[in-house]
Amino acid sequence: MVCTAFGLMTMIQNIGLGLFPLLSGWLRDRTGTYASSQVMFASLGVAGLVFAFQLLRADQQEGGVLERGKQEEKPA
Numbered sequence: 779m780v781c782t783a784f785g786l787m788t789m790i791q792n793i794g795l796g797l798f799p800l801l802s803g804w805l806r807d808r809t810g811t812y813a814s815s816q817v818m819f820a821s822l823g824v825a826g827l828v829f830a831f832q833l834l835r836a837d838q839q840e841g842g843v844l845e846r847g848k849q850e851e852k853p854a
Contacts, residue, residue: 798822 798818805814837844 802815802818805818806812808814833844
């Protein structure tokens with residue numbers, strides 16, 4: 779499951795890396811300035827922050843599994 783989640787995350791990241799420069803260029807062509815691109819990227823940053831806090835809250839409700847990380851195995 780971990781490999782599947784990592785693969786999905788990588789796929790979504792690569793789609794964003796391919797599409798957002800095109801969107802930024804399109805906004806620059808339409809408006810004549812980079813201000814709209816800056817607003818777009820600032821909005822993406824705010825959205826990422828919101829999702830990060832939602833993930834943190836959901837993790838706390840599940841016992842803090844993500845915050846705890848991988849447990850060290852004790853040698854026998």
